[in-house]
Amino acid sequence: MPAGIDLDRLVGRLDAIARHGALDGGGVRRLALSDADGAARDQFVAWCRAAQLQVRIDRIGNVLARRAGVEDQLPAVVIGSHLDSQVNAGRFDGALGVLVGLEILMTLNQSGVRTRHPIEVASWTDEEGARFNTGMLGSSTYIGRLDLDDALGRADPDDVRVRDALERIGYDGDAAVPGPPLRAYLELHIEQGSVLENAAIDVGVVDRSYPVCHLDVRFTGETAHPGSAPMERRRNALVGAARAIVAVDELIRDHGPDAKAGCGVISVWPNRSGIIPSRVGARFDFRHPETAEVRRIDAEIEKALHDAAAAASVEIEIVQRATYGGRPFHPGCVAALEHAAAARRIPTLRLATQAAHDATVIVDRYPAAMVFCPCRRGISHHPDEHVDPARIEASANVLMDAAVALAEGSDDL
């Protein structure tokens, strides 16, 4: 077994990728399938090829780079994450997991380790959903949860389709989706929370994910003249939405520190000076680690939405409801991570992921688990996101050892 990854090489690659889509004053904006994402992909693919990995691009643009196994027909152990980012993001969210995967395969190459199963590093397309409004787009398509044509047809706010955006940056690959079965999927990510930092532990073994719920809601009122329409006769859809946003922000605080909810996406029509808005679409999200509590929160939010609409004399409709995650990660993968940590005498902490990730989707179909490393003050989706490089090494080594162990094994997980 190799002693460990080359941390300096990893940090150098993080720096290089952070240049693609760099924001003034730090952080990145590397929206999925943008020029910056394309350049980051090109760089990643070039590194993979230089490391003698066999690169394939599938039809939804996922990049998979393979280190052959001794029994190469066996399903691969995949280590991955994403290179796309939010519009106002840090440099670690996603990119760290992809580059750790590459670093592990390079370390295995240098050590001459051979594994029964192949090991691959994956860079999934559009995990953030920041451009095409659909998170975990690539991994969902890979596992067959999302239909390829549906995925390719999703549009960004400028009405550019995924299909055309992929072609434009040259990532409309030909590998089939859904993709070949995985033996196991492992993902390293920054925690985006403060549990590890507060506990002074470097390695979080993620054994479950919060169920993350999205409610897409439409408020419908009536246009009118803002000068003459009497206040008591107005049916202002924006007032309905505003009441709902305030109510959700307030009610969630009664459910303890693990409960999160809010609204971050809103569209208003006509949204013009001199006319009262008649239509507002809003996406509310909420999450809590316990399913029973999620159900209670869901019911409270639904009541709050209806009360808000009634108070503003507007109609409300819940247009779409989606839930991500909420499943436990695979006990075999979790055990492999904990064994690897124990063998290296690295203390770990079990925790849940509050955010959705590619792993929380992939576990619907294949054995999967995650490793978290601490990030400063839990800040993420903000340029101030920061990870002390020294605190990445332990997680990366644990991930490497667990991947090798899973790639050696012959039993079903």
Next chain:
Amino acid sequence: MPAGIDLDRLVGRLDAIARHGALDGGGVRRLALSDADGAARDQFVAWCRAAQLQVRIDRIGNVLARRAGVEDQLPAVVIGSHLDSQVNAGRFDGALGVLVGLEILMTLNQSGVRTRHPIEVASWTDEEGARFNTGMLGSSTYIGRLDLDDALGRADPDDVRVRDALERIGYDGDAAVPGPPLRAYLELHIEQGSVLENAAIDVGVVDRSYPVCHLDVRFTGETAHPGSAPMERRRNALVGAARAIVAVDELIRDHGPDAKAGCGVISVWPNRSGIIPSRVGARFDFRHPETAEVRRIDAEIEKALHDAAAAASVEIEIVQRATYGGRPFHPGCVAALEHAAAARRIPTLRLATQAAHDATVIVDRYPAAMVFCPCRRGISHHPDEHVDPARIEASANVLMDAAVALAEGSDDL
């Protein structure tokens, strides 16, 4: 003096103009300088030319059609309004006033009436501000309140400039702005309120306008991950804006039925799934007939905005403050309208306009007043806007007689 306008001819023209930008199920969307607006302008210009009026287009696209006076070098009495509409509008708002002006000039032609001063009908560019976010654009430029280059440089949400939009529809005219002085300006408009309907009076003489205040506000928070950021540490700019919208909607109701306030325009950044918004721009408008009460409302709203921002832990800045109207109309013009009505034994009611109009801007520079006719249930900026044609005739005749009287006079107003 002619007996009166030809109501059938006027109604036929209203029908014809309503076809430009007609919405399915009634109403119109005829945004300023759109194809529909261009077609309506072309129709209007053709009618003016057929009526032997001398048409000129000025550099901001205002259309003025002139019936010569006996002493044609004297300043004109202008009758006007606008052909542009809101996105979800009725067929009368604006178009009625323009077509009444044309109808009056045709009636005078047919009766062979001669007036000392010329009389013109004006169709002002972009009264609504629905496209370029600047109401009364054409009339403000005509009187020199708005600089021509500034006006031409205003952009719509697709970043199309007024300059280019004018050129595209062929209304980048060459008549100078600010335009020649006016002897008087008269405008007929639907009331967009219920005062006349409730009083069963057909002619409203508008002797003042509500001061209409716009506050452009910016809320600034911080992006963060909606899954992991603790609720108590969030600085969600959209929650700040929502609290402000609710607060303003509530506080205004304590100021009686004449007080109106709300928010109809909002922009959110990043407005993407998976990230807490850090910036929200919002336009609040409020109005009341009494200046002292406007000041009280202004202070209350400003306090509410700050309280809302503080409750959401976000910053607030009032970026721009604009006030329209609030001036009395010209006593000489008001008297001319009332004398005309008395001579025809038509009962009138004095009232104030709650909405801003071209007349409420023009009165800053020239003598002006307005005539209102009743509209059903006060509904406006909605396809259900409706005016009983029989209830237009009295106002149009009063306006005609007042215009002729003002065009005959030699004294300063």
